[in-house]
Amino acid sequence: MATTKTYPKSAAVSERDVKKAGKTYEGLSRDQLIEAYRNMYLSRRVDDREILLKRQQKIFFQISGAGHEAVGVAAAFALKAGYDWFYPYYRDRALCLALGATAYDMLLQAVGSAADPSSGGRQMPSHWSLPNLNIVTGSSPTGTQILQAVGCAEVGRYLAAHPDAAKKADGDYRQFKDVKFHGDEITYVSLGDGTTSEGEFWEALNTASNSRLPLIFVVEDNGYAISVPVEVQTAGGNISRLVAGFPDFHFEEVDGTDPVASYATFVRSVAHCRAGHGPAFVHAHVIRPYSHSLSDDERLYRPDAERQRDAQRDPITRMQMFLIREGILDEKGINQLEKQVDDELQAATDRALQAPAPTPDTVTKFIYSPDLDPASSMFESQPLTPKSEGATHDGKKPVPKTMADLINATLRDEMRRDERIVIFGEDVADCSREQYLKEKLVKGKGGVFKLTSGLQCDFGSDRVFNSPIAEANIVGRATGMATRGLKPVVEIQFFDYIWPAMMQLRNELPLIRWRSYNTFSAPCVVRVAIGGYLTGGAIYHSQCGESIFTHIPGLRVVFPSNALDAAGLLRTAIRCDDPVLFLEHKRLYRETYGRAPYPGPDYMIPFGKAKVVQSGSDLSVISYGAVVPRALQAVQKLEREHGVKAELIDLRSLNPFDWDTIAASIRKTNRALVAYEDSLSWGYGAEIAARIADQMFEHLDAPVRRVAAMDVFVAYHPDLENAILPQTADLFNAMKELSEY
Numbered sequence: 001m002a003t004t005k006t007y008p009k010s011a012a013v014s015e016r017d018v019k020k021a022g023k024t025y026e027g028l029s030r031d032q033l034i035e036a037y038r039n040m041y042l043s044r045r046v047d048d049r050e051i052l053l054k055r056q057q058k059i060f061f062q063i064s065g066a067g068h069e070a071v072g073v074a075a076a077f078a079l080k081a082g083y084d085w086f087y088p089y090y091r092d093r094a095l096c097l098a099l100g101a102t103a104y105d106m107l108l109q110a111v112g113s114a115a116d117p118s119s120g121g122r123q124m125p126s127h128w129s130l131p132n133l134n135i136v137t138g139s140s141p142t143g144t145q146i147l148q149a150v151g152c153a154e155v156g157r158y159l160a161a162h163p164d165a166a167k168k169a170d171g172d173y174r175q176f177k178d179v180k181f182h183g184d185e186i187t188y189v190s191l192g193d194g195t196t197s198e199g200e201f202w203e204a205l206n207t208a209s210n211s212r213l214p215l216i217f218v219v220e221d222n223g224y225a226i227s228v229p230v231e232v233q234t235a236g237g238n239i240s241r242l243v244a245g246f247p248d249f250h251f252e253e254v255d256g257t258d259p260v261a262s263y264a265t266f267v268r269s270v271a272h273c274r275a276g277h278g279p280a281f282v283h284a285h286v287i288r289p290y291s292h293s294l295s296d297d298e299r300l301y302r303p304d305a306e307r308q309r310d311a312q313r314d315p316i317t318r319m320q321m322f323l324i325r326e327g328i329l330d331e332k333g334i335n336q337l338e339k340q341v342d343d344e345l346q347a348a349t350d351r352a353l354q355a356p357a358p359t360p361d362t363v364t365k366f367i368y369s370p371d372l373d374p375a376s377s378m379f380e381s382q383p384l385t386p387k388s389e390g391a392t393h394d395g396k397k398p399v400p401k402t403m404a405d406l407i408n409a410t411l412r413d414e415m416r417r418d419e420r421i422v423i424f425g426e427d428v429a430d431c432s433r434e435q436y437l438k439e440k441l442v443k444g445k446g447g448v449f450k451l452t453s454g455l456q457c458d459f460g461s462d463r464v465f466n467s468p469i470a471e472a473n474i475v476g477r478a479t480g481m482a483t484r485g486l487k488p489v490v491e492i493q494f495f496d497y498i499w500p501a502m503m504q505l506r507n508e509l510p511l512i513r514w515r516s517y518n519t520f521s522a523p524c525v526v527r528v529a530i531g532g533y534l535t536g537g538a539i540y541h542s543q544c545g546e547s548i549f550t551h552i553p554g555l556r557v558v559f560p561s562n563a564l565d566a567a568g569l570l571r572t573a574i575r576c577d578d579p580v581l582f583l584e585h586k587r588l589y590r591e592t593y594g595r596a597p598y599p600g601p602d603y604m605i606p607f608g609k610a611k612v613v614q615s616g617s618d619l620s621v622i623s624y625g626a627v628v629p630r631a632l633q634a635v636q637k638l639e640r641e642h643g644v645k646a647e648l649i650d651l652r653s654l655n656p657f658d659w660d661t662i663a664a665s666i667r668k669t670n671r672a673l674v675a676y677e678d679s680l681s682w683g684y685g686a687e688i689a690a691r692i693a694d695q696m697f698e699h700l701d702a703p704v705r706r707v708a709a710m711d712v713f714v715a716y717h718p719d720l721e722n723a724i725l726p727q728t729a730d731l732f733n734a735m736k737e738l739s740e741y
């Protein structure tokens, strides 16, 4: 709760009122009620002021918290600022003010100033983000905050069991990532009634219930989602009825325009969560007196009579009347308080309007970590040679290991080294019913491709566990955990099924740092089994699509072609300070090509460093992933049969990518072929080809060519698959033709 200030009470407060002074209201003192009103009134006045500024074109957007003030202030009073964690949504202005945010902070965001503490002028107003108050950066998509809040709530519990994980460590992301925890902290997350229609809301309820998390869901039900009334959004028109079956919740439905009743609701909800009994669900009925936003006119879909009915419940006027009725403040006292707020607001507005605008040269700041560059030499080390001591973890003579083996070994090494790492995803655990493992009744699964095999047995069920089949759940929770300082290394079972996580992967995870102007970050690793050439993989087990992710600023994308690179790049992915999409080609997991001895527990490869697989002088072949071994065969055949020496470059990491190696090669060969497994058009190779055409034009003796899959999904029958995906013969023919151009 914010510090309670005292306000001069009017001399007209009567004897009887003074006697009442000892009375509390569901535990709220009279001073707290005055403070509550002050925050509510201030919140409404900031909205009014922003509306005025928008009409004067001094700010560029406005969305109000009007009608939601009482429930917000009540929540703030029942929770602890800077101790509990907050994932508020855009109508939570009063909550944020009562937690300690200032009107000035808010107006700085409205004017888009460089001094805006929430985003440095990058986000719309009402996108709260204040690290010192544990108010976590929020966004605009409805509902993405909810799964992140689940992840955040999981962290307190994890750290209580692993307190050493919170310690700082040098030499990796932990050096720059402070972790705070108390053990009994609660996470608050709020949303509107319409947002309960989002699937992620239900995924979050499911996990919060199943894990009995200390998480308070607050549905601020104003009866509308823009113009759509609640009975159209929600079956039966009441969300409380629908969620009532989730176990271990404390449920309450309350008049959210009444701060005292709302406060009592939150006190009970907080007690339930703090005691570790499970999550709470507060369904608060509020009003929305100011249309959805300044871009909406609710008179188009709400008749006057309905709007007037709402106005009767306006929390500001109700609270005023309550204070007078209870003799806490008289009219003069209220006027005095309001005048004081208005004066403060005027001063804050004057200052905010003078605050510096952000300069365009700052736009690329904080897309990635400013502290740790994964392309730097810090992430470069040599593999321990087979003869070196300690090169094997089993003490036996080193044998070449598959990519699957070395990814598993890297995960094991890193988990041992860094207790902040947790691994979850579909089927990644050895066995969720751990007594079967203890009684040695089963061996354990450890992933559909066995990449995480044995890790639950080695590190425990709170570090390696199964998620529901819900990809947004996996990435959303990972984002919340990483924001608070854990290092989730999660798995998406098949690239073909990554799409439910797309909202989190495009609009959340890679943006946490940039949109909060480096005040929050979420470095974590999303491992994904990708690709075809499986013989029978068909449409839904063969997809690529890496360019969809390299198109996302803020996300590192890596795609190794062999065991050693997979180990070195995965370690860099885990130790670095950025979110990484780590693409693992299924066909390469156990391929004979590219096996390597275990390179030791510290082997790293920096991002953005290509590998010249075979050097040559006649043409450059730029590739990655499972096309690399196929291209290598073609390159060797071309030299054998035609004496043409092609240079084969394996990019290894796709964002960042190694332009220097590409350019140096083309300067030498004057011919370029880009070869990739994804369908030809609009794919990753298109960008590489465009850059070559743009920047290497004068070095080219031939057009830039591409070899890739046909523009169609991969079909089931092997004859069809072979025709669709680029084969060695296709690569050979394209190289030969290009060399003869």
Ligand SMILES: Cc1ncc(C[n+]2csc(CCOP(=O)(O)OP(=O)(O)O)c2C)c(N)n1
Pocket: 091, 140, 141, 142, 191, 192, 193, 194, 195, 196, 220, 222, 224, 225, 226, 288, 292
């Ligand atoms: C995923 C997504 N879809 C659509 C929108 C556009 N949009 C913004 S707010 C909103 C309505 C939200 O209604 P509700 O959850 O009831 O919250 P309220 O604004 O009423 O407080 C919509 C559709 C969005 N921001 N995100």
Ligand SMILES: [Mg+2]
Pocket: 192, 193, 194, 220, 221, 222, 223, 224, 225, 226
């Ligand atoms: Mg609503």
